[in-house]
Amino acid sequence: MSRPFEQRAHRALSMVARDQEQAHLSAAFDHARNEQATVVLVSGEPGIGKTRLIQEFLKSHQDDATIIEAVCYSDIVHPLAAMQSALQRISEFSAPGWDEALGQAQLSSFIRSRGDSGTNADSAEDVRRTIDRITVLLQTLAESQPVIVSMDDAQWASEPDLELVRYLLRSPRDTPILVILGYRDTDIDPRGALQQLIRDAYRESTVERIALKRIGEHGARQLIGAILDSAAHTIARPLAQAIQQEAEGVPFFIEELVLHLHESGSLRREGKTWMIANKAEIDIPQSIHGVVTSRLMALSEEAQKTLSIGAVYGRTFPLDLIVDVAQRIESSSPEEVAAQLDEALSRSLIVENHAGPDVRAQISYAFAHDQIREVLTRDLNAIRRRILHQAIAEALEEHGNPAEPGYDAALAYHFGNGEDIARASQFAERAGDQDARLGAFFQASTHYSTA
Ligand SMILES: Nc1ncnc2c1ncn2[C@@H]1O[C@H](COP(=O)(O)OP(=O)(O)OP(=O)(O)O)[C@@H](O)[C@H]1O
Ligand SMILES: [Mg+2]
Structure with a gap:
């Protein structure tokens, strides 16, 4: 168990x-x-x-x-x-x-x-x-x-x-x-x-x-080795140095860079050693934002769109909701959405969530790291962002469970960002009431002031 x-x-x-x-x-x-x-x-x-x-x-x-x-x-x-x-x-x-x-x-x-x-x-x-x-x-x-x-x-x-x-x-x-x-x-x-x-x-x-401090070259080399595969392989020094030069010992950055280089065919293995495939062509993004963006761009356009729905929704997102929203704004079928999520899963951009022992629990996904979500939301243009918030709010209103904690607050938030001010106020007021009943006077005052 x-x-x-x-x-x-x-x-x-x-x-x-x-x-x-x-x-x-x-x-x-x-x-x-x-x-x-x-x-x-x-x-x-x-x-x-x-x-x-x-x-x-x-x-x-x-x-x-x-x-x-x-x-x-x-x-x-x-x-x-x-x-x-x-x-x-x-x-x-x-x-x-x-x-x-x-x-x-x-x-x-x-x-x-x-x-x-x-x-x-x-x-x-x-x-x-x-x-x-x-x-x-x-x-x-x-x-x-x-x-x-x-x-x-x-x-x-x-x-x-x-x-x-x-x-x-x-x-x-x-x-x-x-x-x-x-x-x-x-x-x-x-x-x-x-x-x-x-x-x-x-x-x-x-x-x-x-x-926690950044890790040194030795640790970085071990980490790169672990990501590429087992410890049975060694990492050529120039490869480790090239990665470490940009990632500067931040493990998340190292991981994303290695995955990016691997996916873009910039690495090759000679005998037991991993090295840079072709030095002249190697593209090493110089920021976490850059490397995450490259990895996202390698997805199909449809998969990128589907992921952006998840990103606007939250750090974790239920499959049902994504299917519903994708149908509303992209007219995608559930099968298409599932295939797009598989694409992201296979590139370690998201992971499947196991919601404890309850087999009836619905399937949900989480971004492999918060920063992947941050890049997705930061790069959205304002109009699409608004459309996504509105569609999420409507999907939640139609199929969500009003007894979930934070339900009214979430609707207030998404309608608010969808610029549906009337409905946002209505839910903000209810969120205020509900929190007040919870005894949550800290939060109640914020929701009421939105309303
Ligand atoms: N010492 C380590 N050895 C191997 N992998 C590591 C190590 N430290 C971090 N990682 C990997 O690097 C990634 C980022 O680490 P983690 O999520 O723990 O960072 P964090 O400090 O919690 O970041 P945040 O502030 O964004 O929550 C993860 O995929 C994690 O597994
Ligand atoms: Mg963390």
Whole structure:
């Protein structure tokens, strides 16, 4: 049976050049297990390997810890969203002590709720009560075995999600809870809630810091080797240097460059050595944007269009929705859409999402990396962008599930960007109401001001 991790966009290659950081994480876990709740800050620029490092660590503890994996998204803003979906995921598996802890914390309705009945009045007090209960839940779970709470992309966490981390760190001594916060230190607001939490954590609890640095030539060569195929091959020095010169040790950039060179026929293998096929013709894009663009341009035009629907929708996108929108604006058939998505899958631009053990769950896809989505949306012209938002909003309105968390907010957002102001206001108002009922006063004020 698969584990309650969210299957994230990373390829199953071996990890390189992070031995020290892995040891550091293990030491922090030991400290949490033997002494007190501890937080590890895993920071670094986009594509440096934060998610990868965290995922490898979680994988290595799936048998001796209860893992709560919260992921924050730039476009999912409702309060406690990250925690709610992490708890929903784990509730489908029987973690040791789960039923008892759940009963004690009285959280069943919050976990079951799809965004409306978690709590029932509109005050800061209700948010705080929910945070309290989640804290009790996690502390009770920690009586059975250590708990690891991972919150990735925490630069996008809602304030209540961060408040919860604060509560966890104040757990009594001997509560084995390890919190891992992964975040882009390039994107963090110096006056924002995350920065504040980090500052306070230093004062009040055990903080470990892992600032990921770019990898050196040796690591880059290993990574290139792993991407091209097994370790049985060596990488010619000029090839490694050419890649490293542009990618400068950012693993995401290295990966994309290698895939680009490989797909464009710029590499050849001689015996056991990979090298540049024809030096005169080699085209090495000089930015991540450039290399991702080249890889996207290698897709058929139809596949590019289909992917751009997904990109406007979100980091992950359900197949049904893409089929529906593609039919509305491109008159594509479901078979055509499936073939286009296969094209993108075979080039590792997207990955298929496995939505836990529920076989009825619908198929969805995720971009292999956020930056692929960013390039797609940045390069869209304004008119097409508007058309896509409008079509997505209409598809959601017709076939979406209004009980999904964030449904009204998503409709408000897409209608708003589709410039259908009347319907955007209508949904913004409902999103405001719904969040208010959730006790999410932080967010409610923003939706109301849009309305
Ligand atoms: N040490 C490593 N060894 C092998 N592959 C790596 C390593 N670090 C990162 N990668 C790969 O590089 C890509 C980018 O890494 P990752 O997604 O972890 O970056 P990130 O820091 O989380 O970026 P973002 O801030 O955009 O979320 C992934 O495909 C990942 O598997
Ligand atoms: Mg990441």
